[in-house]
Amino acid sequence: MTSPAQDAGTAARLRALLADVVELVQVRLELFTVEAREELARLARMAVLGALAVVLLSFGLIFLALFLTVLLWDSQRLLALGVFTTLFLGGGAGLVLWVRQQARQGLQMFAATRDELLRDQQRLRQP
Numbered sequence: 001m002t003s004p005a006q007d008a009g010t011a012a013r014l015r016a017l018l019a020d021v022v023e024l025v026q027v028r029l030e031l032f033t034v035e036a037r038e039e040l041a042r043l044a045r046m047a048v049l050g051a052l053a054v055v056l057l058s059f060g061l062i063f064l065a066l067f068l069t070v071l072l073w074d075s076q077r078l079l080a081l082g083v084f085t086t087l088f089l090g091g092g093a094g095l096v097l098w099v100r101q102q103a104r105q106g107l108q109m110f111a112a113t114r115d116e117l118l119r120d121q122q123r124l125r126q127p
Helices: 004-071 073-104 111-125
Strands: none
């Protein structure tokens, strides 16, 4: 039979263990929140700059194609139009393939949180 002092000691140890687990979960959630904010800010910045780059490069390519087509209008206009059409369509197809490959590689978001949770899991499984 256990004494009341032993029961109180066991209860105190269980409360301390529960408090440690709650604190560990809280720290991991805070880390997740910080990473989520940083990732969201990075993605927003990349989206804005990427969209601006696409617009500027598109205008530049269009004006270059128009310039060279007008320059070659009297001698090689069909060749110029064919070359630019091939370049634009080929570049677009290549980018679509590259984006599909990148999408298949998976996300690297919240890597630090996942690593910390894996370490926590390994520590808890140790005898």
